[in-house]
Amino acid sequence: MNDRNREERQSPKLDTRLIHFGSEVDPATGASSVPIYQASTFHHHDIFNPPTHDYSRSGNPTRQALEDYIAVLEGGVRGFAFASGMAAISSTFMLFSAGDHLIVTEDVYGGTYRLLTQILSRMNIETTFVDMTDLEAVKAALQPNTKAVYMETPSNPTLKITDIGAVAEWAREHDLISIVDNTFMTPYYQRPIEQGVDIVLHSATKFLGGHSDVLAGLAVARDDALADRLKYVQNGLGTVLGAQESWLLMRGMKTLGARMAHSEISARKLADWLARRQDIAAVYYPGLAEHPGREVQEKQSKGYGAVVSFDVGSGDRAKRVLSRVKLPLVAVSLGAVESILSYPAMMSHASMPPEVRLERGITDGLLRFSVGLEDIGDLLADLEQALEA
Ligand SMILES: *Cc1c(COP(=O)(O)O)cnc(C)c1O
Numbered sequence: 001m002n003d004r005n006r007e008e009r010q011s012p013k014l015d016t017r018l019i020h021f022g023s024e025v026d027p028a029t030g031a032s033s034v035p036i037y038q039a040s041t042f043h044h045h046d047i048f049n050p051p052t053h054d055y056s057r058s059g060n061p062t063r064q065a066l067e068d069y070i071a072v073l074e075g076g077v078r079g080f081a082f083a084s085g086m087a088a089i090s091s092t093f094m095l096f097s098a099g100d101h102l103i104v105t106e107d108v109y110g111g112t113y114r115l116l117t118q119i120l121s122r123m124n125i126e127t128t129f130v131d132m133t134d135l136e137a138v139k140a141a142l143q144p145n146t147k148a149v150y151m152e153t154p155s156n157p158t159l160k161i162t163d164i165g166a167v168a169e170w171a172r173e174h175d176l177i178s179i180v181d182n183t184f185m186t187p188y189y190q191r192p193i194e195q196g197v198d199i200v201l202h203s204a205t206k207f208l209g210g211h212s213d214v215l216a217g218l219a220v221a222r223d224d225a226l227a228d229r230l231k232y233v234q235n236g237l238g239t240v241l242g243a244q245e246s247w248l249l250m251r252g253m254k255t256l257g258a259r260m261a262h263s264e265i266s267a268r269k270l271a272d273w274l275a276r277r278q279d280i281a282a283v284y285y286p287g288l289a290e291h292p293g294r295e296v297q298e299k300q301s302k303g304y305g306a307v308v309s310f311d312v313g314s315g316d317r318a319k320r321v322l323s324r325v326k327l328p329l330v331a332v333s334l335g336a337v338e339s340i341l342s343y344p345a346m347m348s349h350a351s352m353p354p355e356v357r358l359e360r361g362i363t364d365g366l367l368r369f370s371v372g373l374e375d376i377g378d379l380l381a382d383l384e385q386a387l388e389a
Pocket of ligand 1: 084085086087109111152156181183184202203204205206215216217
């Protein structure tokens with residue numbers, strides 16, 4: 001059964017679950033938002049009958065509401081909130097031990113690449129990076145000590161599409177834990193657990209938070225055994241999200257559907273507009289008819305997302321565009337109410353050796369546009385004046 005059929009059968013629908021997620025009304029007072037429990041510890045009224053939460057690293061009611069919220073949205077058994085996307089990712093990798101081997105997409109987020117190659121490698125956790133769009137390449141990377149497969153789709157910044165269900169099924173056959181970084185799609189468009197994946201990760205700093213004002217990470221487990229292991233790691237490492245940030249993130253998540261839907265319509269228009277121009281060397285967007293991953297994207301996702309990458313032909317021209325645009329933030333990050341224009345060659349992928357960068361299509365002319373909520377006519381006019389200057 002594909003995601004679309006599941007969605008149709010699911011009740012209530014995701015748009016409704018985004019608002020009515022279980023903790024939207026405070027049971028004690030009827031307050032219309034989850035209270036911020038700014039407390040590190042909890043009084044034991046009865047020493048023989050300890051409170052549900054006893055210390056905020058181990059559990060905090062505000063964070064708990066957020067953790068339940070993301071679990072409902074992703075269709076997993078339990079959620080976990082962390083201090084950043086990297087805290088969620090690094091904590092998840094702490095499920096593994098010295099001597100273990102991981103298969104990871106070669107287009108993985110730069111911070112995850114650095115964690116694997118510079119930090120986990122010192123702990124004798126070994127990684128093979130593969131082109132995840134090629135299932136045969138994934139299979140060929142299997143070793144006797146392989147423990148997990150780690151996907152990110154669409155990939156950053158060239159938006160390559162991995163077949164989540166196919167990789168997860170193969171992983172299951174080999175007793176590997178399958179993991180997806182679902183930051184770009186969010187559960188609004190893509191729910192990997194429904195495709196057989198074991199753990200879903202998010203940089204909630206991006207679309208889930210949605211306002212460029214909170215740093216956070218989330219993880220969701222498919223089953224109780226994995227959830228227990230993640231809980232143990234989260235509490236053991238202490239990489240938790242604070243109560244204020246938990247509240248702020250929930251505040252942003254309530255409008256995820258409205259924001260994603262609006263931004264995606266604009267992103268499609270931007271991609272079409274760029275594809276029609278003669279002066280753009282390449283456009284990467286999974287919603288374009290000629291995108292090689294479009295079919296897989298449509299099988300596993302309800303949409304194409306709000307990130308469009310395009311190559312303006314040269315580094316000089318890219319820098320001119322960056323200095324002349326007036327509406328988007330020129331910055332790292334993505335997924336906010338305001339559009340954000342990034343320059344991967346000098347920002348997110350600056351530490352990648354130039355030859356590896358070029359091999360991945362991350363040329364000096366490549367720009368990544370995260371489409372916000374501005375009027376699309378205004379965004380196109382702004383980009384046009386920047387391209388034509
Ligand atoms: C930003 C990002 C991360 C890291 O998240 P932080 O919140 O910055 O720690 C991980 N994966 C992807 C795909 C990202 O875009």
